[in-house]
Amino acid sequence: MKEKNWYAIYTKPRWEKKVSKLLTDRNVVTYCPLNRVKRKWSDRIKTVLVPLLPSYLFVYINTAERQTIRETPGVINFVYIEGRPAIVKDYEVVRIQRFLNEFENVELTAFHPRKNQRVMINQGLLVEEEGRVIDLRNNKVEVAIESLNYSLVALFDKSKLINH
Structure with missing residues (x-):
């Protein structure tokens, strides 16, 4: 099965x-x-x-x-x-x-990332990695993932990020 x-x-x-x-x-x-x-x-x-x-x-x-x-x-x-x-x-x-x-009376709110906001990636190879929003372009978000004193910058679909 x-x-x-x-x-x-x-x-x-x-x-x-x-x-x-x-x-x-x-x-x-x-x-x-x-x-x-x-x-x-x-x-x-x-x-x-x-x-x-x-x-x-x-x-x-x-x-x-x-x-x-x-x-x-x-x-x-x-x-x-x-x-x-x-x-x-x-x-x-x-x-x-x-x-x-x-809980009762739960309200849904859409996630709208903002520059410099801390986010977590929830899909793909970098799942559960944290980063900071650098730039927003249409439905794509540029995120800096800082580790080892380097910034790895990647472009993500908004749906792959969560507020952190």
Whole structure:
């Protein structure tokens, strides 16, 4: 049996829970991160579960199961990075699960690197290396990685960096 990984899939708007149910019925392991949010109606306040990532869902599959996912009603496609379906690391899914179990009303904010900001690389050969943003160009970020009193300067896609 081939190795399974978590993949992110893109769904029709407001279909996250429906797609999760359809895939679960097909014995596919899914994770739809649900945020507990307090909503106010005229007569009461109620806690409701809303998808943390609108139109996104995670599936735990092997490569042979990709076509089954694509054929599921409500699924638009996999999320792609560099021309391939994006693999989400197990620890990232666990981190999201733990975070949502502990907190309510979670808000997502986009990461926008700034000059001189400290960042950590989260993909590729330099994974977990720290650096400092030198310059920003469109979707690319120039990062200096200082070690042994030398600066190794590399250009990274913004998606490969996290705030540090």
